[in-house]
Amino acid sequence: MPTKTDTKGHEAQIRELIDDWADALRAKDVDRLMSHYSANIVSFDLAPPLQYQGADSLRKSLQTWFSTFRGPVGFEIRGLDITADEAVAFSRSLNRITGSRTNGEETDVWVRATVCYSRSAGKWVITHEHTSVPLYMDGSEKAALDLKP
Amino acid sequence: MPTKTDTKGHEAQIRELIDDWADALRAKDVDRLMSHYSANIVSFDLAPPLQYQGADSLRKSLQTWFSTFRGPVGFEIRGLDITADEAVAFSRSLNRITGSRTNGEETDVWVRATVCYSRSAGKWVITHEHTSVPLYMDGSEKAALDLKP
Numbered sequence: 001m002p003t004k005t006d007t008k009g010h011e012a013q014i015r016e017l018i019d020d021w022a023d024a025l026r027a028k029d030v031d032r033l034m035s036h037y038s039a040n041i042v043s044f045d046l047a048p049p050l051q052y053q054g055a056d057s058l059r060k061s062l063q064t065w066f067s068t069f070r071g072p073v074g075f076e077i078r079g080l081d082i083t084a085d086e087a088v089a090f091s092r093s094l095n096r097i098t099g100s101r102t103n104g105e106e107t108d109v110w111v112r113a114t115v116c117y118s119r120s121a122g123k124w125v126i127t128h129e130h131t132s133v134p135l136y137m138d139g140s141e142k143a144a145l146d147l148k149p
Numbered sequence: 150m151p152t153k154t155d156t157k158g159h160e161a162q163i164r165e166l167i168d169d170w171a172d173a174l175r176a177k178d179v180d181r182l183m184s185h186y187s188a189n190i191v192s193f194d195l196a197p198p199l200q201y202q203g204a205d206s207l208r209k210s211l212q213t214w215f216s217t218f219r220g221p222v223g224f225e226i227r228g229l230d231i232t233a234d235e236a237v238a239f240s241r242s243l244n245r246i247t248g249s250r251t252n253g254e255e256t257d258v259w260v261r262a263t264v265c266y267s268r269s270a271g272k273w274v275i276t277h278e279h280t281s282v283p284l285y286m287d288g289s290e291k292a293a294l295d296l297k298p
Contacts, residue, residue, distance in 0.1 A: 042230070042241060044261035048283040048293045050243055051261065081191070083267060083276065085237035090265040092191060092277050094199055112193035112200065114263045114279040116239040118232060127232065128241050130263040132281030134197040135292040143284040143292045144197045 010084040013124055014091060014117060018080065021126075026075050028066040034059055037126045038118065044130040046111065067102070074098030078149055089117040089124065094149045095131075109133065109145050159233040162273055163240065163266060167229065170275075175224050177215040183208055186275045187267065193279040195260065216251070223247030227298055238266040238273065243298045244280075258282065258294050 017036055024032035034055060043052040045061060052058050066073070076096040083090055091114070098108045116128040134144040166185055173181035183204060192201040194210060201207050215222070225245040232239055240263070247257045265277040283293040 044241070044263065044281065044283075046284055047286045048296055050259060050283065050296050050298055081277075083237055083265065085234040088232055088234035088237045088239070090237070090239050090277065092193070092265075092279070110199060112279060112281075114193065114265065114277065116232065116241075116263065116265070128230075128239065128263065130241070130261060130279045130281065132193065132261075132279065133284060134193075134199065135195055135282060135294075137196045141291050141294055143290050145284075145290055147197055147199050149199055 010086070010089060010119070010124070011082050014082050014084055014089055015080075017117070017124055017126075018077070018082075018091065018115075022075055022077060026072050028069065028073060030059060030062050030066065033062060041126060042128050044128075044132070046131050046133070070100045070102055072099065084117075087119045089119075091115045091117075110147055110149060159235070159238060159268070159273070160231050163231050163233055163238055164229075166266070166273055166275075167226070167231075167240065167264075171224055171226060175221050177218065177222060179208060179211050179215065182211060190275060191277050193277075193281070195280050195282070218256075219249045219251055221248065233266075236268045238268075240264045240266075259296055259298060 021033060021036050037055050037058060039055045041055055041058055043058050045052055052061055074097065078094045080091060080093040093113050094110055095113050096110050101107055111131050111133055114130040115126055117124045118127045134147065136142045136144050170182060170185050186204050186207060188204045190204055190207055192207050194201055201210055223246065227243045229240060229242040242262050243259055244262050245259050250256055260280050260282055263279040264275055266273045267276045285291045285293050
């Protein structure tokens with residue numbers, strides 16, 4: 001069984017992973033971002049389809065998304081909560097995405113993020129992630145893009 | 150460190166939890182559903198707000214949602230994948246929700262589900278869950294309710 005120190009060590013390692021991942025996202029650095037994913041990543045992303053399977057699929061999606069931002073991506077993480085054992089972990093947070101898009105629009109939206117990790121050969125990698133906004137239940141079928149934590 | 154047998158045992162326990170949880174959902178049995186959640190559950194649900202915190206909040210949300218179905222809720226789980234260690238686990242799947250609503254509409258929608266578990270005193274409970282549909286990136290701000298796996 002993990003000792004208290006071990007468990008804290010894993011949490012700290014995942015916090016470092018998230019910090020580096022977020023810096024890479026802000027800088028639109030796809031290679032650095034992808035270094036944190038398993039080759040078998042399954043991603044439930046903001047945009048369709050229902051799921052992206054595999055690192056190549058995720059990489060293409062990130063490249064397309066980054067190309068819609070004129071400059072860097074603004075990215076704030078709030079309420080980060082990490083649960084880690086020896087080889088399995090998950091985290092949740094509310095993330096704010098901001099920035100100027102190439103179509104002239106300004107993006108400013110809060111999303112929910114759940115990220116799941118596995119540790120293999122001493123290294124934590126992301127094996128599953130889920131990012132979304134809620135859906136208004138008023139019959140409009142509109143996504144809830146104006147919510148704040 | 151967990152043995153192969155231990156790890157498989159935990160996966161099997163979580164599969165049983167999910168089976169019972171799904172049966173309870175179909176039967177709109179709120180008490181049975183809630184028996185699988187931690188008191189500190191944080192839920193990123195289909196409907197706003199961004200997050201539901203605590204079992205009381207989730208219970209009220211489920212009661213409201215169930216009251217919009219005339220009969221039972223149709224619920225199919227596809228592509229279930231479970232990752233479990235000794236005390237931390239997560240699962241992902243695509244779930245189909247069907248049924249007749251009290252407003253006369255027929256619901257038939259595929260959602261993405263990520264569920265996170267912790268084991269305490271020998272019992273697995275859900276401490277976090279995230280359910281969503283994607284968002285069309287065509288400027289319509291519409292939720293993607295017509296996708297199929």
